[in-house]
Amino acid sequence: MTADIVRSGVELELAARVVELVREIAGPAADAEVMVRHDAEALTRFANSAIHQNVAEATTTIRLRLHLDGRTASSSTTVIEPAGLRGLVERTVTAVRLSPPDTTWPGLTPPTPLHGHAGYHGSGPRSGLDFGFDEATARATPAERAERVRDFVRAAEGLETAGYCRTAYTSAAFANSAGQAVEGRTAEAAMDGIARLAGADGVARLAGGRIADLDGAVLGARAAAKARAAQDPVELPPGKYEVVLEPEAVADLLDNFATFGFNGRAFAQKQSFAELEADQFDPAVTIVDEPLGSREEPAPGLPFDSEGTPRESLVLVRDGVTKAVAHDRASAADAGTTSTGHASPASRSWGPMASHMRLEAAPSSTESPLPPAAAASPIAESARPLVARMRRGLLITDLWYTRVLDQKALIITGLTRNGVWLIEDGEITRPVSNMRFTQSYPQALSRGAVLGIGSESVLLPDRWSGTRYAAPALHLASWNLTGNASG
Template identity: 90%
Template sequence: MTAEIVRTGAELELAARVIELVREVAGPAAEAEVTVRHDAEALTRFANSAIHQNVAEATTTIRLRLHLDGRSASSSTTVVEPAGLRGLVERTVTAARLSPPDTTWPGLTRPAPLHGSAGHHGSGPRSGLDFGFDEATARATPAERAERVRDFVRAADGLETAGYCRTTYTSAAFANSAGQAVEGRTAEAAMDGIARLNGDDGVARLAGGRLAGLDGAALGARAAAKARAAQGPIELPPGRYEVVLEPEAVADLLDNFAVFGFNGKAFAQKQSFAELEAEQFDPAVTIVDEPLGSRSEPAAGLPFDVEGTPRESLVLVRDGVTKAVAHDRASAADAGTASTGHASPTSRSWGPMATHMRLEAAPAATEPEVPPAGPDSPIAESARPLVSRMERGLLITDFWYTRVLDQKALIITGLTRNGVWLIENGQLVAPVSNMRFTQSYPQALAPGAIRGIGSESILLPDRWSGTRYAAPALHLASWNLTGNASG
């Protein structure tokens, strides 16, 4: 079963039909915005080194938000027939009339072209259908995903393996009663797998806009090398250690920065560490939210948000200076600024969040030359130059089960996972048992705290639906390990 590609313009026609129904049922004074979104996901899962599940799901969801007589309500449906659309409108109008006054209603997005669609002219819908969309990925078959799984399992060379290969396709349109009408589509492929030996796991992950860019054999070999190198771990005492974090661990930093730090609602409520124009990070740090992709990678997200605001790259931190936080129309109104295109169905409750953050890699010329790694090295290629500089510290693959202890300072506690090694004089000395840490993430990246950044940002699969982060390896002066995971 392959994903069905929705006819161009189909979602926009549905959205326009709902807007007309709103005018018919509620009158011309009603302010309405409609998002029609078709999501198709196909997943090939494997465990015990064999595929055990192939599933595919496709859903079209219509979401209506309505503001009528100073009151607001929203509702959604997956029934696209005329009776379903009318039912959606009628129950949303009824809900709005029964709701309390909404004094924070930010108004509707005015008609505006999508960024990157400079060729558009006239008053018709602005199209985002040309943002590097890879149709081959959207139409990927189970056999194509199974090829990547087969290559992963074979490359693990007898180790027990588990994981998934996934392809997704989204096409969507937005229309509102103020005349904004936009559409776009995106596709993604991702692979996440482990290799296991004597209870120790090695992991390898990768995401991208093209299934053709996923090399199952390379990922399987990397996971197996980590599992083999993790045998016979030693325990180290708690304390502050110099560390090299591989991209998987760095993605957890970006995830928590997005949810709790660069969140416009948290910023407005003074629950965020972010201070605009302050030098809060090491000068080596530049963080950008890139929903439209990069020069080498197709768009990761849709080119507009659920309020119809066009999206573009947003620089959150430049050369260590905090420059922006993510806003929807409500948080932007509170802050006296403009929306950055980060509205979501939950952003008025949880706040707007950046979902495609990239920590910029360092220029390759800044890294020392190191000899090629052997096939059994557990060190990610992007981390090897950083490890070669470390006198004594830890190489950490991944974090998990991270929880916030202090949101304002963004103090996080969590566990290491999927491989930790002691490094002395640039050489791997011994595997280390997993440890608990308690660390302020902004403090770990503060001025003077970064000793090196890898030369390549690696795209990693989402931890939550709709998010994807690109991260290089990071060499940090200090990381606070507070206990051994065994007790």
């Protein structure tokens, strides 16, 4: 269904047609950029250990941004017939003439080829269609998602379960009146589920570019092991604790770094902690935005942004030194630099944000490996070596309901979730009740504060937006826990 659209060039033809209509209706002086996206998402949800919903949606959206006589306006439509395209252009021309002057207009992206990536094996020009795309994921059926749900439920062995398995596909094209014309497509699969026993929850989630990589049985067993190990928790007093954060919790750090820290608009307005070329993190920390994916983890985004700027890997932090922030054309002009390919329909209002953040894992240890974990272990495999080295501290599975208290310092408050355990001499001794924390995320990863990083990154889905984070486990010297479950 959807894969045939991009092969026939329909999106790119539609984008070019809208550009021509702008020239016809508004004249050659108008700057126009057009993004045509076909998004198809399917979701299989389960609760009480049974599938209760299977939904699918497919929408083609055409978004036009027009700059004319020093003014800018945007509009969109889902009507792709000729009358709908003409109506889109006419509405936008009317709107632009009523808009206030736009002194921040950064101009159009010039004709620029797409970048390559590690997953490209051809010898010819790199098309946006070559970027790690998995046809089987794009065409996944309800039965394939249901198989993974069934395996998750069975692996939980009688515990109450709930969650979802989703697949998504996007094909898109961009064209502007300066001559830029690019196209691409991407597919993703993700699973997120909990197992519950006597009020205690365990979680397992995973994202990827291939539905074949989602093993419902492995995820279900992991969630169930956490729920069983979380029975009869004790309360600990508030204070600063040494912690191991599992990848699910680390993903929240990356999410807030992307939204508030490495945001080019926040940086230009001096609302971000980021200081370029400053030692703001421990030397063990390297953070990269990887929109094109990799050969090992082909879960890419589109190879261009909503302004038609080609995307490529962007090193945000290297060896503890902040090297870059994400920019669209407007924030780049404010900062006196160039766009990094992070424009979105909302970026002029909310700022450009990285959406494929990776905290680089540590090199594999040369020490003797730990024996394989028991199936009932609540400790994620990637966190086990870090836990084994901890004398006394906490293992934290997940963070949620996180909110910013101080954007400049990126002080966050939130709650632990889905399993906390007291670790003594490298072993779990007791489950711990959920606790509130108040912590500066950059400070938690500052020089000397990172005691270890796991040797494997786990690709995790964002809870809301489809953004992906590649996160290893983290061993941190201090995490500020400010309250417990009873208050």
